[in-house]
Amino acid sequence: MLSTMQDVPLTVTRILVHGTLVHGSSQITTWTGEGQEPHRRSFAEAGLRAAQLAGALRDELGVEGDQRVATLMWNNAEHVEAYLAIPSMGAVLHTLNLRLPAEQLVWIVAHAADRVIIVNGSLLPLLAPLLPRMTTVEHIVVSGPGDRSLLDGSHARVHEYEELIADRPTTYDWPEIDERQAAALCYTSGTTGDPKGVVYSHRSIYLHSMQVNTAQSMGLTDRDTTLVVVPQFHVNAWGLPHATFMSGVNMLMPDRFLQPAPLAEMIVSEQPTHAAAVPTIWQGLLAELTAHPRDISCMKTVTIGGSACPPSLMEAYDKLGVRLCHAWGMTETSPLGTVANPPAGLTAEEEWPYRLSQGRFPAGVEPRLIGPSGERLPWDGESAGELEVRGPWIAGAYYGGANGEDFRPADKFSEDGWLKTGDVGHISPDGYLTLTDRAKDVIKSGGEWISSVDLENALMAHPQVAEAAVVAVPDAKWGERPLASVVLKEGASVGFAELRAFLGESVAKWQLPERWTVIASVPKTSVGKFDKKVIRRQYADGELDVTEL
Amino acid sequence: MLSTMQDVPLTVTRILVHGTLVHGSSQITTWTGEGQEPHRRSFAEAGLRAAQLAGALRDELGVEGDQRVATLMWNNAEHVEAYLAIPSMGAVLHTLNLRLPAEQLVWIVAHAADRVIIVNGSLLPLLAPLLPRMTTVEHIVVSGPGDRSLLDGSHARVHEYEELIADRPTTYDWPEIDERQAAALCYTSGTTGDPKGVVYSHRSIYLHSMQVNTAQSMGLTDRDTTLVVVPQFHVNAWGLPHATFMSGVNMLMPDRFLQPAPLAEMIVSEQPTHAAAVPTIWQGLLAELTAHPRDISCMKTVTIGGSACPPSLMEAYDKLGVRLCHAWGMTETSPLGTVANPPAGLTAEEEWPYRLSQGRFPAGVEPRLIGPSGERLPWDGESAGELEVRGPWIAGAYYGGANGEDFRPADKFSEDGWLKTGDVGHISPDGYLTLTDRAKDVIKSGGEWISSVDLENALMAHPQVAEAAVVAVPDAKWGERPLASVVLKEGASVGFAELRAFLGESVAKWQLPERWTVIASVPKTSVGKFDKKVIRRQYADGELDVTEL
Structure with a gap:
């Protein structure tokens, strides 16, 4: 009809x-x-x-x-x-x-x-x-x-x-x-x-x-x-x-x-x-x-x-x-x-x-949360997963790939056509979204996710820290572990052990970074966001002076 | 593309x-x-x-x-x-x-x-x-x-x-x-x-x-x-x-x-x-x-x-x-x-x-105003025409006609598919609609439109009038002329000539009704609107006691 x-x-x-x-x-x-x-x-x-x-x-x-x-x-x-x-x-x-x-x-x-x-x-x-x-x-x-x-x-x-x-x-x-x-x-x-x-x-x-x-x-x-x-x-x-x-x-x-x-x-x-x-x-x-x-x-x-x-x-x-x-x-x-x-x-x-x-x-905008193993997560305000969305004003592809046709990279679109936002967070039972990380910035350590943003915010609360960026680096035992790179304020005298102890006051012990480095400033993208891929590359190329605690 | x-x-x-x-x-x-x-x-x-x-x-x-x-x-x-x-x-x-x-x-x-x-x-x-x-x-x-x-x-x-x-x-x-x-x-x-x-x-x-x-x-x-x-x-x-x-x-x-x-x-x-x-x-x-x-x-x-x-x-x-x-x-x-x-x-x-x-x-909701001769009227806040509308939540037909197919009566839909609302009014230059009449209740008198609603409102402002309904009735010279049917308040003593004079204070002389009748109540539809077709039929059948002034 x-x-x-x-x-x-x-x-x-x-x-x-x-x-x-x-x-x-x-x-x-x-x-x-x-x-x-x-x-x-x-x-x-x-x-x-x-x-x-x-x-x-x-x-x-x-x-x-x-x-x-x-x-x-x-x-x-x-x-x-x-x-x-x-x-x-x-x-x-x-x-x-x-x-x-x-x-x-x-x-x-x-x-x-x-x-x-x-x-x-x-x-x-x-x-x-x-x-x-x-x-x-x-x-x-x-x-x-x-x-x-x-x-x-x-x-x-x-x-x-x-x-x-x-x-x-x-x-x-x-x-x-x-x-x-x-x-x-x-x-x-x-x-x-x-x-x-x-x-x-x-x-x-x-x-x-x-x-x-x-x-x-x-x-x-x-x-x-x-x-x-x-x-x-x-x-x-x-x-x-x-x-x-x-x-x-x-x-x-x-x-x-x-x-x-x-x-x-x-x-x-x-x-x-x-x-x-x-x-x-x-x-x-x-x-x-x-x-x-x-x-x-x-x-x-x-x-x-x-x-x-x-x-x-x-x-x-x-x-x-x-x-x-x-x-x-x-x-x-x-x-x-x-x-x-x-x-x-x-x-x-x-x-x-x-x-x-x-x-x-x-x-x-229809949402779903996908967990570390691809499972669909409940809206309990705690379970953290990657946000995927579907709807009439949401992209389902990108324009003009190598062969001239629209393309759907697997890291951007699910097999059933939902957009993978690349954002990680949780949804409350009453439908409020809280984002905690970019998916690529989450540290996958021994089957658990560590939020780089949580660590950064905790670090930046220290009075001698101007900025901090935490990225995942490869680890033989855990798969990935966090690397903490900090920008110190002028005249700061704080050491890594002290920063780690400070972090321990608000973060679970197994999440505390072992690897630390001081950088002059956090690299930024053209729109002012932290550009963590630069730090990951510098680490991989051995350009950073890293201390292990 | x-x-x-x-x-x-x-x-x-x-x-x-x-x-x-x-x-x-x-x-x-x-x-x-x-x-x-x-x-x-x-x-x-x-x-x-x-x-x-x-x-x-x-x-x-x-x-x-x-x-x-x-x-x-x-x-x-x-x-x-x-x-x-x-x-x-x-x-x-x-x-x-x-x-x-x-x-x-x-x-x-x-x-x-x-x-x-x-x-x-x-x-x-x-x-x-x-x-x-x-x-x-x-x-x-x-x-x-x-x-x-x-x-x-x-x-x-x-x-x-x-x-x-x-x-x-x-x-x-x-x-x-x-x-x-x-x-x-x-x-x-x-x-x-x-x-x-x-x-x-x-x-x-x-x-x-x-x-x-x-x-x-x-x-x-x-x-x-x-x-x-x-x-x-x-x-x-x-x-x-x-x-x-x-x-x-x-x-x-x-x-x-x-x-x-x-x-x-x-x-x-x-x-x-x-x-x-x-x-x-x-x-x-x-x-x-x-x-x-x-x-x-x-x-x-x-x-x-x-x-x-x-x-x-x-x-x-x-x-x-x-x-x-x-x-x-x-x-x-x-x-x-x-x-x-x-x-x-x-x-x-x-x-x-x-x-x-x-x-x-x-x-x-895209509107247009159509005048007495089918012409498109300007939005000047004065030109009165029938409102026609077009849009994704506007009907373009009715369900299941005599042959089982949807149907588009010519008095309800224009040839190019717009809905004829049957409402008459004007639109201001800033897009505000004011309705004055139902199209079927407008009196087409000598190439001009007379608003029945205007006449009714003016009549009902008289202290001895409880309700009033004005309908178009056939007229040899003018095509149509208004018939005023009034419901008087209990104990009212006012005459038609006096009501006509009262009306003359707020309405142009050529619009004043010649035909007058007193009715016990205005017929209403199942949703409480004036049912003027009943009065028109009663007039046509000679059931009303009409005075000509």
Whole structure:
């Protein structure tokens, strides 16, 4: 028995048309620097300009079918227009991560076969030197201030964004699109191997946008303004540009002004009710506000993700009247996987374990925990396993393998198609996820798992330790054992035996590392996470000065 | 270019499994009468019992494929179990409206070919006399208190709900279901012709549930409790049983205790944060609270639909700390079509026009306004036309026409597949819908439309008028002209000329009715709406005593 419902596809086009018409008066405000009047553009105007952009890409630049159109841009109104226009015309939006190493950027552009790059003028110093090696690129469209002469002599045709779209029709005959077609492409900045492309569909973006807008997740409405600090090149700015256009949520866009002082400035000036960014941003802003106090309590809720938020940071913002709310996700999950809203009826004290967890899963993200021997683990709040997830906005493959077909590496996807997140943790009986480790950072010692993160946190609690990274190293007897590498504070005088004894106060004896080393700093990835593979390689190559206790 | 997203269908099964596991501690509380401890059941328990019910329906009653399983039930935990189990096993949930005339109930059961009816014991006095004529029905499953002997001698096998599911496995091998398959069936209680069946798909229910849970719509979370007064047999209780299970929202179910006093009682006792019901319910509760004041301010928001809410009612509840929020929809729209949340930054006074409107459309409901000559009208807040809508949870046909195939009457569906809502109104430039009339109640007079509702409201403002209904009647010169039928208050002495003059103070002269009649009461449909076709027929048959002014 078939339903009698209309068969209407879930597409970015619907989001574009809806936001333009129903929420035409909502605003995209782009910061333009201290003392400058911010740039303001209504959804109605952005929607009409998106139609002009689509027309220009098709008629002037010859974009057709599902060709990739890349962006190398900050968060601003023009980038939102690209988010709407490119998928709606049937092409594929490819957001380039401007923090990636140059080699990876060149590799990604070639892999995606980008024909067009829309770039902010301020990023030309980054793009111009790489452009000669980006041979698939035929057109560069430049938006905003910056030195165009850097592109002189380029093999690509250079266009001015505003000139390109000016005087074009403000309507576009948007094609009917199958909701499972590609809409956007994003490469993971993994620390091993080549970057891997995740291709979002119109359907996944539409469903993810609805999820972002549920009261359970970010809960934004047309009465809100969200400060989108998380970059649009970082997993679609957590889905916000599409979700906001779907519900008429006003956007405050920082463009390139991501330093603490301008962020404080734009919050005070524009009074957003919500914001989204990684913990580092909120650490920086807190220091700024400590030095120069300002009232930022307009932001009732801040969604924080990318890495775990230190409890002290949440407490500090609680005092400022701003609630930091954990969310967990990854490029492969669109990214919304969990959001940490505590249950009702708890005291502030009782809420802490829930707020520090990664949060609860929505219906669209089905989880399971897989133990060290591949067994399915119970949700008892204790059993730790690797998290695997399934759902309509979760990747089931990566784009374009060696033979040109999508590929499913066995360490990333289970045989029955679930995504292996590479995150290790436990789930409580009431469905709250707590992550403790990356799977590759867990130490498999004699059939048991040791959490490297637990050891690191315990070590970093020592007053003379600045940073600590614990990695698994091969061990003849136990399979693996932990290696503790510590960064000492200036003038520190503590010895390894003392650190080991300190660790023994909070960690089981069999988990205590035998191998110790002092390092100058913990290696970091391009997005600021601990890059443990570097330490493992240094250990394997004998480059570290290791003491055995 | 295909996306690399997983292909996971949107099904009620996912809602069932998710609610059971992640929100197992959320509660369904069913009222059992004054002084009785309410019945409490966790989502975990309801989920396991849904698996038992599915097992019983398959193994004991032989339900297979997409057979219809009907419910004739109040709002209670067992009805929620049926909502989850029946679609998830691949069968089709058919909710029977217990307020329908007996003939229609018999007709509907035959049309749907219901094999099984799950019935509350308290409704056996309604069902038992009709059962002999319900020849497709092979099984009756009785739940809750009521006199079973009424079923003695029935041709159908009679089962006790609790006995039927007891001792069965609490797991069920839920089938993989195509999201476009039928999940639920609901007949419109139209005032003309046979009832028409609307078949919801798994996809439409899933998407509608997400929409209900957006902050823009009802915005419910696992920290809320919703009092579901709107019956589960009335357009799926506005989607709440599925939406709540999706987000872990606690449900407070009134069962058969729908009178003002027990409603007040359960609000005070269980402290819901939200409720949903038609205006009549809130009128009754207000009278009860005026007579016996109680604090109901726990209910921050009340979703009100089914018919327009009088401003005085909104004002009265504002004073009680409860915000009544208009929503518009119909059986054919699942039903969520619009919700009336005013924009930000308005004073209470400025909010009124927005609160009294039907509200703003979500992205899943695409609207257009069609004028008297079939032309598309602008959204200028003035041009009045018939509303047509399109979207993934909007009907595109009715179930099972004369030849067994789905059918699309030309007065209900446009040639390009949009639903003609039969509602007439205008849309503001910022996307707010205001309905003024039913299309069939608009008076087409000399190429212009006269709103019958405007005339009725103006008439009912007269102190001696209790009720008024205005209908179109044929007119040789103008095509149609309004007939005013008024119900006078006891002891009223006002004449038609005086009423016409009174009307002239607020209505354009060319709209003033020439034909007047006094009636004893306005005929109503089974759901309490003005049944104007009765008056039109009485006029045509010469049964009314009409004065021409």
